[in-house]
Amino acid sequence: MQVTETLNEGLKRGYQITITAAELDEKVNAKLKEAQPEVEMKGFRKGKVPMALLKKQFGPRVLGEAMQEAVDGAMNDHFEATGDKPAMQPDVKMDAGEEWKEGDDVVVTMTYEALPQIPEADLSTVTLEKLVVKAGADEIEDALKNLAATAQNFEDKDGAAEDGDQVVIDFLGKVDGEAFDGGAAEDYPLVLGSGSFIPGFEEQLVGLKAGDEKNVEVKFPEEYGAENLAGKDAVFECKVKEVKAPAEAAIDDELAKKFGVEDLATLKTQVTERLEAEYAGAARAVMKRGLLDQLDAVVSFDLPPSLVEAEAKQIAHQLYHEENPDDHGHEHGEIETTEEHTTLAERRVRLGLLLADIGQKQEIQVTDAEFTQAVMTQARQYPGQERQFFEFVQQNPQMRQQIQAPLFEDKVVDYIAENAQLTEKEVSKEELEKAVEALDEE
Known part of the structure; x- marks a missing residue:
């Protein structure tokens, strides 16, 4: 040979x-x-x-x-x-x-x-600033009000129903004088303006009082799910049994119990922790960008053109769909890459290779437990299909790599941050939001 x-x-x-x-x-x-x-x-x-x-x-x-x-x-x-x-x-x-x-x-x-030889990066020169935001009383109060709004109650009222009120109705729907399956209910609670029923239905109940009856005339949408009803005119014989006005839940121990905790103090603690966890996540994204910017400036090496080209095409494809959200298919043909796409691709490839090299040298690995947790998190996006998602991941090496790659990168970033010169800076929520907005502008 x-x-x-x-x-x-x-x-x-x-x-x-x-x-x-x-x-x-x-x-x-x-x-x-x-x-x-x-x-x-x-x-x-x-x-x-x-x-x-x-x-x-x-x-x-x-x-x-x-x-x-x-x-x-x-x-x-x-x-x-x-x-x-x-x-x-x-x-x-x-x-x-x-x-x-x-x-x-x-x-x-x-x-x-060939993959290039990655030069040693002097990580001792890396200096990082971690933004810290404490949840203020106003933010906590707003969060509690939002929770109260989701736990909204309805109380009996006299007089006519208004938009936002809840009406309790009996109804019977007919098409061409004949009742149809699924077109009837008793004691149905309907919030007017919620868009729960087909267009034109809820508006015709505004102004009715308890005891009133009305034939609501509507037309099923052409794209309605049931083919036998799509595009058909219908009449719903409705009887209003109760009219109720919305009443926000009080911010008290009873509200806390609705969310599974014993009292308001515990609920406030949970809300505070959740808010500060959200702030910490945003602050980490800002810190990570600062770290990557520094690494990008201190290392330089040749890049495989094929990796840069593939990454530039991926960037162009992703941006196309962001700019054309209604185009869900892939029949748009090849999207031409620009110099801007290529420049961004070079940065991503360079940093990806550098982080991979640092991770390999430091023997950083994603554990089975960390990977499983990440899969479980993604599986929750498909209610009722979690098992199928797990099986898909198991049988698809490319999907496993897509899940594992960001986990590995984050662990490498954490390693560098732990060994860098790190200072904390307490800022307001508004200042953190501006810093996060700046990430998208760069």
């Missing part, structure tokens, strides 16, 4: 691998000899089939396996000897192509871009 270098420019590499016909034949014979004791064939006892017959019967298939194993082995030996790590899957082509025939040498050309 012979390996000859054909290309060495920057990170681009090219090699010609030659496997002689004799070497390949030797591998085929070895594989057939290994299998011979287990082979059964009509007219021969098990393990006694002659090699010449085995080669005639199984030679072509074994030849293909031997060829693939020889090429794979040569590639692995090459990467082990050189220390090269390909940035993406190497491009491997058989020089003779379909013209190759048994008895010929196998000549393969392998090209790839």
Whole structure:
């Protein structure tokens, strides 16, 4: 076997691998000899089939396996000897192509871009500022009011129903004079203006009082889920039994109990912790950007063009969908990348390779428990389909990598932050919000 270098420019590499016909034949014979004791064939006892017959019967298939194993082995030996790590899957082509025939040498050309050698980054020069926001009395009070609004009660009222009121109704829906399935209910609580019913229904109940009856005339939308009702005119015979006005829940121990805690003091503590956890998460994003900016400034090395190109295309694709949120498909064709996309891609690739190198050298790993927790968090976005999501992740290596990569990066960032010169600065909520907004502007 012979390996000859054909290309060495920057990170681009090219090699010609030659496997002689004799070497390949030797591998085929070895594989057939290994299998011979287990082979059964009509007219021969098990393990006694002659090699010449085995080669005639199984030679072509074994030849293909031997060829693939020889090429794979040569590639692995090459990467082990050189220390090269390909940035993406190497491009491997058989020089003779379909013209190759048994008895010929196998000549393969392998090209790839090597990952660069990452220079040591002087992390001792990294200085970080951590913004700290304490939850103020006003923020806590606003949060409690929002909780009270979600626990809203309705109290009986005299007079006509208004938008925002709750009416308790009996109704019977008919199309062409005939009642239809799902079109009737008794003692149904409906908040006017909530948009719970089809367009035009709730508005016609405004102004009615308890005891009033009305035929509500509406038209089902053309895109309505039930085909037998879509686009049809309907009449709902309605009777208003009660009218209730909204009444905010009082901010007291009873409110706290509705949210599963014993008293208002405990609820306030939980609200404070939640707010400050949100502030801490935002502050960490600001600190992380500052860290990445510093790292980007202190390291420089060649980047694999294929990784930069792939990342630039991903950025362009993502920005396209952000600017065109109604286009959910992928039939828009290839999106042309700009210089701005490429510049951002270079930064992402450079920092990604640097963080990966630091993490590897410090033996930083994502634990099974951390990975499982991340999967569980994402699975909650698919209520009722959590099991299917877990199975999808298990069977999809690319999805596992997408979940694991940001976990690994965050652990590396935490390591650097723990060993950096870190100062804390207490700021207001407004100052933190401005700092977060600035992240999107850069």
